[in-house]
Amino acid sequence: MNCIYQGHCVFPEVVDEGCVAEDRGALKVVASRLRAGWRFLAAAALVAAASYFAGAQPLFSLVLWLVSLLSVILREPSPPRLPETQAEPVQAGEAALPQMEAVLGALDLPVVVIDGDANMLAQNKAAEKAFGSLSPGLHISTRWRSPGILDMIRETIETGEPNQIEHSERLPSERVYIVRSTQVENLANARPRLFLLSFRDVSELRRLDRMRSDFVANASHELRTPLASLRGFIETLQGPARGDPKAQERFLAIMLDQATRMSRLVDDLLSLSRLELKAHIAPDQKVDLVPVLGHVRDSLAPLATDLGVDIRLHLPEGKVEVLGDRDELVQVFENLIENGCKYGQEGKVVDVYLRHGEGVPVEVSVVDHGPGIPVEHVPRLTERFYRVSVADSRSKKGTGLGLAIVKHILTRHRARLIVRSEMGKGTDFTVRF
Incomplete structure (x- = not known):
């Protein structure tokens, strides 16, 4: 039978090829450990010799040297040392910037990425189209000098809370934006911290609001004039012109003209309302x-x-x-x-x-x-x-x-x-x- 204990054959009278192979492997291990610890053994031998010549018993010197020998043979091998590599630490914010640029590039909303010092790091295509190419590394104030935008960004960087304001630009054309600043939450502990500055164009909405208010004001004015004329002529017919057939005929003709004008105005207003409801539907006949x-x-x-x-x-x-x-x-x-x-x-x-x-x-x-x-x-x-x-x-x-x-x-x-x-x-x- 084979009896194996910690890789060594303990019954040499019952030996097979597997046990012989293991013994050879064990001898190689012992030899390699002796080669590795020869300096320690030489030092132990010198200590034993010195103790003998100093008057110690020979047995004590021999035991001292044998203990040193056994410590070398039975010691645990040290783990192999891996080659050291010089690696620069990667900052999370910088590592995530290319991925952020790829995602932001697919948005049609102008977005600018800035760091904790309000320096511009990147922009998407929509921002480049709206504001031109922005040079990375420059402070945000080199492009937007609005105190409102700069104060909003400063507050977001200090507190980490999102903010937004309404910002107008006159050149090259009049545009109105809702500007929002926010910190990238999943990178809140990264260095450098990253912030997004987004611009939502509300120019058309503001223009429509202005047109709607102007329209209501103009329509009420246009209707008020003929209504005032009608009221004045009616009061005249009820009073001074009550018994004057010629004046009645002239005033009634004017009243008919004013009523016709109001009718045309109402018809045109209704036409505009109907057209606005289906303005997005192109005819197909x-x-x-x-x-x-x-x-x-x-x-x-x-x-x-x-x-x-x-x-x-x-x-x-x-x-x-x-x-x-x-x-x-x-x-x-x-x-x-x-x-x-x-x-x-x-x-x-x-x-x-x-x-x-x-x-x-x-x-x-x-x-x-x-x-x-x-x-x-x-x-x-x-x-x-x-x-x-x-x-x-x-x-x-x-x-x-x-x-x-x-x-x-x-x-x-x-x-x-x-x-x-x-x-x-x-x-x-x-x-x-």
Whole structure:
């Protein structure tokens, strides 16, 4: 039988090949330990010899040297020493920065990464597009000098709490941002600490709020004027003009005119409201513009005759189709041609051109030969209640909403309104699909 105890054969009379192999391995271990501890054994031998010559018993010197020998043979081998490597400590904040940049690059919100000293470390593509390239390492004040932003960042760095303010920029265009500063929470104990500065563009929301308030103010003003006229004439008819048939006839005609004006204003306001509700839905029906323009010309013929204006159509052969809503396109061209007749009345002619071709967008141009529009008024023509001449507009029974309705309809149709005007030569309103 084989009896193994700690790797050594304890019954040499019963030996097999496995036990012999183990003995050889044990002898190698003992030899390697003796080689490793030869300095200690030599020192022990010198100590034993010195003690013998100093008068110690020989047995004591021999036992001392044997104990040293056994301590060398039976000692535990020391673990191998691994080669030391010089590694620079990696800071958690710096190590996480590339991953943060990759994530922030996918956001459409401008974001800037700063450290605890308010120095810029990185920016995403949206921030680069909005504010230009920012140099890493520069202080945040080199780009934003707003005291509000700098105080907000300073407070966030000191307290670790998020903050936000509203910030406006005038150049290169007027923009309004909600600026928010916050610390990266999962790296709160990292060095250096990282902070995010985000910019949410609310320019359109502020513009819409301003337009809405202006619209309410203008609409109430436009309605208040005819209502005041109606009230005054009614009081006159009830009082001094109660028994005057001529005055009653004249006042009733004015009252009818004012009531008609209010009716047109309410209709235009309702049209704008309906258009705003479906402004994001593009029409998908095909509309042939040739019969549409013919219908508009026929419907405005009585007005043109009264004004002494001739509406001339210049139409191509065959169909010219666009994606659109027929009723809304009729409203667009009615507004444009009616304006041409009213405000270009001096030219006596309103020309309507329909152009199309291979690879060329469909265009409809309404050209009058009137006095023209001063260049400073052209960019604002489609604003609600904006008038080049208030007196001229009211005398022609305009509500100030016609071109605003045209703009909303064309926006829904993914079309553009191009205005060209020259004083003394007339105005060209072109709808490009």
